[in-house]
Amino acid sequence: MESPDALPPPPPEIPLNFVPMKVKPVAESFVMKEIMKQKGTKGKRVSLLANHFKVTITSAVQDFYHYDVSISYEDGSAITRKNIRYAVIEKLEETYKSGLAGKQLVYDGAKSLFTSGPLPRNILEFSVILNDFSVKGNGSMDGSDQKRQKLESRSQFFKVQMSFTSQISMQSLNDAVCGKSLKGDESLRVLDTILQQRASKRGCLVVRQSFFANEQKSFVDLGGGLLGCRGFFSSFRVLQGGLYLNHGVSMTMIIQAGPLVDFLMINQNVKTPFQIDWYKAKQTMEKLRIRVKHLNSEFKISGLSEKSCKEQKFSLKLGEVGDQSGNIRTVETTVYDYFVRTRGISLSFSADLPCINAGKPRRPIFFPVELCSMVPLQRYTNDLTVYQKSAMITKSSLKPEDMIKLLVDDVKSNKYEAEPLLQSCGISINNSLVQAEGRVLSAPRLKLGNGENIIPRNGWWNIKDKKVVEPEKLEQWVVVNFSTHQDMHSICLMLAKIGSTIGMVINPPLSLFEENPKYKKKPPSVRVEMMFELMQSKFKKDPPHFILCFLADKKPSDLYGPWKRKTIIEFGIRNQCLSSSKIDELYLMNVLLKINAKLGGLNHMLASESTRTIPLVSKIPTIIFGMDVSHASLSRTDAASIASVVGSREWPKISSYKASLRAIPPKAQVIDSLFKPISQHEDAGIIRELLLDFYASSGQRKPAQFIIFSLFYLRNGLSSSEYRQVLNAEIDQILKACKFLDENWRPKFTVIVAQRRHHTKFFDANTGSNILPGTIVDNKVCDHQSTNFYMCAHSARIGTARPIHYKVLLDEIGFSSDDLQELIHSLSYVFQRRNAAISEVAPIRYARLAAAQISQMIKTEKMLNTESQGGYVPGYELPKMHKNISSSMFFC
Numbered sequence: 001m002e003s004p005d006a007l008p009p010p011p012p013e014i015p016l017n018f019v020p021m022k023v024k025p026v027a028e029s030f031v032m033k034e035i036m037k038q039k040g041t042k043g044k045r046v047s048l049l050a051n052h053f054k055v056t057i058t059s060a061v062q063d064f065y066h067y068d069v070s071i072s073y074e075d076g077s078a079i080t081r082k083n084i085r086y087a088v089i090e091k092l093e094e095t096y097k098s099g100l101a102g103k104q105l106v107y108d109g110a111k112s113l114f115t116s117g118p119l120p121r122n123i124l125e126f127s128v129i130l131n132d133f134s135v136k137g138n139g140s141m142d143g144s145d146q147k148r149q150k151l152e153s154r155s156q157f158f159k160v161q162m163s164f165t166s167q168i169s170m171q172s173l174n175d176a177v178c179g180k181s182l183k184g185d186e187s188l189r190v191l192d193t194i195l196q197q198r199a200s201k202r203g204c205l206v207v208r209q210s211f212f213a214n215e216q217k218s219f220v221d222l223g224g225g226l227l228g229c230r231g232f233f234s235s236f237r238v239l240q241g242g243l244y245l246n247h248g249v250s251m252t253m254i255i256q257a258g259p260l261v262d263f264l265m266i267n268q269n270v271k272t273p274f275q276i277d278w279y280k281a282k283q284t285m286e287k288l289r290i291r292v293k294h295l296n297s298e299f300k301i302s303g304l305s306e307k308s309c310k311e312q313k314f315s316l317k318l319g320e321v322g323d324q325s326g327n328i329r330t331v332e333t334t335v336y337d338y339f340v341r342t343r344g345i346s347l348s349f350s351a352d353l354p355c356i357n358a359g360k361p362r363r364p365i366f367f368p369v370e371l372c373s374m375v376p377l378q379r380y381t382n383d384l385t386v387y388q389k390s391a392m393i394t395k396s397s398l399k400p401e402d403m404i405k406l407l408v409d410d411v412k413s414n415k416y417e418a419e420p421l422l423q424s425c426g427i428s429i430n431n432s433l434v435q436a437e438g439r440v441l442s443a444p445r446l447k448l449g450n451g452e453n454i455i456p457r458n459g460w461w462n463i464k465d466k467k468v469v470e471p472e473k474l475e476q477w478v479v480v481n482f483s484t485h486q487d488m489h490s491i492c493l494m495l496a497k498i499g500s501t502i503g504m505v506i507n508p509p510l511s512l513f514e515e516n517p518k519y520k521k522k523p524p525s526v527r528v529e530m531m532f533e534l535m536q537s538k539f540k541k542d543p544p545h546f547i548l549c550f551l552a553d554k555k556p557s558d559l560y561g562p563w564k565r566k567t568i569i570e571f572g573i574r575n576q577c578l579s580s581s582k583i584d585e586l587y588l589m590n591v592l593l594k595i596n597a598k599l600g601g602l603n604h605m606l607a608s609e610s611t612r613t614i615p616l617v618s619k620i621p622t623i624i625f626g627m628d629v630s631h632a633s634l635s636r637t638d639a640a641s642i643a644s645v646v647g648s649r650e651w652p653k654i655s656s657y658k659a660s661l662r663a664i665p666p667k668a669q670v671i672d673s674l675f676k677p678i679s680q681h682e683d684a685g686i687i688r689e690l691l692l693d694f695y696a697s698s699g700q701r702k703p704a705q706f707i708i709f710s711l712f713y714l715r716n717g718l719s720s721s722e723y724r725q726v727l728n729a730e731i732d733q734i735l736k737a738c739k740f741l742d743e744n745w746r747p748k749f750t751v752i753v754a755q756r757r758h759h760t761k762f763f764d765a766n767t768g769s770n771i772l773p774g775t776i777v778d779n780k781v782c783d784h785q786s787t788n789f790y791m792c793a794h795s796a797r798i799g800t801a802r803p804i805h806y807k808v809l810l811d812e813i814g815f816s817s818d819d820l821q822e823l824i825h826s827l828s829y830v831f832q833r834r835n836a837a838i839s840e841v842a843p844i845r846y847a848r849l850a851a852a853q854i855s856q857m858i859k860t861e862k863m864l865n866t867e868s869q870g871g872y873v874p875g876y877e878l879p880k881m882h883k884n885i886s887s888s889m890f891f892c
Contacts, residue, residue: 039778040789040817043439046772047765050781051407052244052434055236057177059426061170062116064106064190067162069113074157082109086200088158089113092128099126104421108193109200113162116424122164130156170425176238191236194421205377209235210250214257214376220395222388225256225267226380228396232410233759241436241780245429247407248759251396253384257376260290260356261349261369273369278304278354289375290356292367294345298375299358299365309368310336310351335366345371383632386558397799401768403761404433435765436781441774443837444826445607449503453607456829459773459795459837463502463589471503472599477546478539479512480531482559486550488512491583495548498588504596509548511538528562532571546599547575561856569857574598590834597832604835605655606826612652614826615819616705623694623703624648624827626657626843627710627730630851631667640664640858643671644851646843647690651698655830657843658693659850660686670726674733677740687737702742705813706734707823708751709844727751727809748812752824754844755805760790762803770801773837776821777803787811789821793828794839804840 071085072078079085089107093100099120106114168186192209199211212218212231220228233250236243256263261273264281285301292299305312312335335355339345350368359365384392398406408431416422416429443456449467479488492509499506519530535544547567551557557579567575576595580587593603612618626646632639640663650656662673676685694703731749738745760781762771771792778789792803806824815823827841838845 038817040439040776040821042818042822043441043774043776046438046440046775048436048438048771048775048777049404049433049763049765049768050436050777051248051403051759051761051763052237052239052246052781053411053432054241054430054434055177055243055245056428056430057174057243057426058428061173061426062424063170064114064116064168064187065118066165066168066186067113067115067119068111068165069107070111070159070161072159074159076159079158082206083200085109086197087130088128088160090201091130092126092160095128096126099124104424106190106193106421107197109196109206112165112193114168114190114193116421118164118167119162124162126160126162128158128160130158173238173243173425176243178242185238188236188238191422191425191427192234194419194425195234195236198419198421204231205229205252205254205379207250207252207379209233210252212250212252212254212377219254220391222253222384222391222395224269224385224388225263226384226388227254227256228252228392229254229377230396232407235759238784239781240784241434244434244781245411246759247411248761249398249403249406250759251392253380253388253392254376255288255374255378255380257374257378259370260285260372260374263374273349273353276353285356288378290358290367290372291375292358293371293373294343299367301356301358302360302364303357305335305355305357305364305366307354308352309347309355309366310334312336312355312366314338314364314366316342335368339368339371347371386560394798400761400763400770400800403800404763404768408433433763434781436762436777437779438762438771438775438777440772441776441822441825443774444822444829446604446829447607447610448604456837459793461835463593463835465501467503468593468596468601468603469605470602471505472596472601473505473507474499474546474595474599475505475507476542476544477507477509477548478535478544479509480515480535480547480549481513482515482527482531482557483550483552485581486583488514488550491588494585495588495592498585499592502589502592502596504592504601510544524559525562528559528566532566543571543573545574546595547573548595549575549577551577551579564853565857568853593835594833602655603832604830605653606830608826609653609655614652614654614823616813616815617654617707617823618652620705621651621698621701621703622648622654622705622707623651623691624654624843625690625706625708626841626845626847627671627708628844628847628851629664629668629671629711630848630855632855639666641666641668642851642854642858643673643686644847644854645671645674645686645690646846646850647694648843649694649697651694651701651703654827655832655842656697657846658690659846660689661850661854662686670729672733674730675737675740683737683740685733685737687734688741691737691741702745704747706747706749707813708734708749709754709841710751711754711756711844711848731810749810750808750813750815750820751810752820753807753809754840755807756802756840758805760803760805761800762790762792763800770796771803774825775803776825778817778821783807787817791821791824791828792839793825793837795836802839 069089071088079088086107086109089105093105100115101120103115103117103119166186168190170187170190172187195209195211196206200206203214205212210231210233212229218230220230222228229252231250231252233246233248235246237246256266264276264284265271265273267284268276268280270276282304286303288301289298290301291297313332314335315330316333316338317330333342336347336351340347347368347370350370353369355366356369356372357364357366411429412431416427443459446454446456446461447469448454448463449469449471452466454461454466479492481488489512496506496508513531513534515527515531519527522530549563551559551563560577563575563577567573576591576598578591596603606614608614608618616622624647628644630642630644632641643662643664644659645661646657646659648654648656649658662671664672671686674685674687675683677683691703695701731751735746738747762775762777763769764771773793773795775792776789782788782790787808788806790803790805792801794801796802808820824841827843828837828839831838831842831845
């Protein structure tokens with residue numbers, strides 16, 4: 001069973017000013033061929049629409065000036081909340097018009113500020129006063145009523161310092177409109193910052209270039225008190241056709257606003273406040289923001305009180321602060337008595353519940369839980385449950401016709417022409433989607449069993465009454481059932497019958513194991529443990545070779561992670577999970593494709609593999625890598641990242657792969673385990689492992705050519721120079737791994753970046769429907785620099801098709817555009833889990849699946865071993881696969 005892909009927020013595009021890398025020499029000069037610039041020609045031409053809006057510049061544009069800005073409280077302490085920083089700059093602009101020479105300020109919410117034309121001086125300092133603004137901490141519970149009111153109402157002072165950084169020429173925008181390449185992207189940064197500031201002033205949640213409004217129509221319920229929030233991505237881009245506004249739909253997760261106690265009850269699925277597990281609640285609420293009813297002020301939750309509201313005491317000072325008579329006395333009172341008797345606030349159920357602590361360790365601020373409400377548009381950055389991931393995917397999808405209308409309507413409603421800052425830039429934005437030209441490549445011919453060839457139609461092929469290429473025998477297997485609604489005997493008979501039609505021999509299962517009903521409400525890890533104890537009681541000496549496991553009636557299941565960890569890591573038993581309320585012939589046919597692959601079989605392959613007619617690949621030993629760096633959720637800053645690399649094997653095949661994985665430091669950008677010498681003669685790196693497997697499975701041949709597909713979209717925030725550094729470092733490691741095996745080994749490289757999390761969509765220009773499988777776009781809305789194109793290899797049956805953006809960063813092998821595009825298209829058809837093309841090349845998908853399964857196993861391991869929750873430990877090793885498991889099969 002494949003877990004739904006997580007939907008983290010989209011990262012930045014690969015920088016527009018990216019130039020091909022130069023790899024540092026390893027015992028010799030690394031000479032890179034010129035990247036080809038020609039367009040592809042193969043395929044049927046089609047007219048498309050892209051979610052880009054043409055931008056024109058109607059007047060001369062004045063240069064912008066970049067200033068580094070520092071905002072602090074009067075005592076010099078930093079301001080952590082972005083909304084306060086925005087408010088300070090807005091007040092500054094209003095208060096010091098003459099001191100700013102009437103300039104409008106463009107502020108990014110962090111450290112950069114831009115102005116159209118220069119400010120009077122290169123270094124400026126201001127004091128800003130925000131009236132009726134709550135001070136940091138909003139007082140303390142150790143003060144009197146009068147003191148609290150004073151602290152809430154008094155003005156707050158801020159220091160603002162600006163220093164000139166650079167002058168940004170906006171003439172490059174005019175050059176871009178005329179079709180010239182943009183020399184730098186600072187001018188685009190100014191325009192994007194204008195959009196950010198504009199959205200912030202409208203009260204939107206701003207996540208880089210994605211903006212989310214507090215509108216009920218934008219929310220979808222994900223369960224557990226979480227909402228999916230639909231917003232819009234807007235960014236100016238210089239592309240081959242000129243200057244455009246890339247405007248797309250974006251999604252993020254937010255906390256459900258409203259009473260805090262309601263959120264906690266929904267989150268924990270309980271019916272009354274007295275059923276809330278406050279230990280779990282404390283972890284859930286940490287660092288979330290609340291609004292307190294009687295103060296109408298915002299606070300950040302820091303924890304809970306140790307005692308209940310009616311028992312938790314604090315020191316209350318009575319009398320005026322600063323009273324000349326010094327007539328101030330302190331009394332001990334409970335939080336409950338303070339609010340009910342002193343403040344006269346009625347509390348209906350908080351007496352026996354913990355208080356919310358919104359203060360600091362030495363200066364707590366306690367509030368009864370029923371006075372607290374969740375602030376709207378709070379982004380949720382923890383991991384979603386399997387159910388929430390599934391709901392996010394199904395509920396957030398939009399039909400292409402609906403997406404077009406949504407985008408066009410939003411661009412019109414934004415009224416960019418009325419934005420003064422955009423007017424000052426001479427910007428005019430067309431309200432219609434731009435037209436682009438695409439080509440539809442023919443599907444590759446596939447080879448099935450019995451020498452039969454087939455050409456897929458609409459990205460799919462029928463496998464009924466068809467044989468697989470290399471069928472495996474299923475024997476020594478058992479069935480495990482955690483579900484209560486499945487007839488195991490009839491399903492096994494159906495499985496054997498379907499298996500015979502595709503060429504597989506399926507023996508009857510050795511045994512059927514049903515879960516004891518009394519364990520169904522136990523934690524997932526306990527249920528899995530009990531099931532294995534049941535199996536071990538029957539198979540004491542010779543365990544089964546394969547397990548078919550029914551997890552639950554609804555997909556997905558929280559048993560998946562613990563089950564995979566137990567079967568793969570501890571016992572080394574290949575297995576297949578089923579999780580569906582409807583099991584029919586089609587469903588079981590797809591299950592058998594996965595089982596055959598896990599047993600080492602091959603379901604289908606490219607006909608060109610067997611005839612050895614793949615240009616530049618079939619004649620020269622070539623290994624294909626798929627590389628992925630998978631990070632934990634944004635909130636888990638100390639969790640290890642997973643480096644996953646898969647390599648092709650059995651050349652001249654390109655349909656069979658082996659995986660190798662390592663743990664790397666949290667959020668690391670470079671895979672530092674590709675080459676890892678541990679002695680003069682031993683290398684424990686990923687590349688050596690995959691090269692030795694290629695050599696053994698390919699007739700003792702070393703690969704002379706390396707084709708590398710890398711998912712760089714996961715490496716957030718990299719500049720163009722940093723991208724080159726990352727690529728240089730990794731190619732350097734690969735070369736060292738080769739030379740460690742053979743000093744004279746110098747393969748050729750082709751490096752291709754595959755981006756999934758971009759915001760470019762295409763639609764049929766005539767019908768507004770999804771584009772056809774095999775559609776490729778390499779003009780107009782593609783980047784100026786480096787060979788790049790969008791490809792949609794698959795058929796999108798739900799929602800709007802999302803193409804993959806491929807960028808060729810290095811090509812020593814010397815592919816033509818047509819040959820490389822057809823190779824990438826063909827690699828989308830060799831994924832063994834499905835009888836359909838997938839959205840990306842198979843090596844990338846395998847790398848992602850391997851990393852996803854390992855991540856789930858690590859989570860399960862940490863839940864079982866509380867000592868490992870202290871975060872990433874240098875030198876941390878991934879859980880080792882059992883010796884019976886081949887990593888080329890376990891992730892299928």
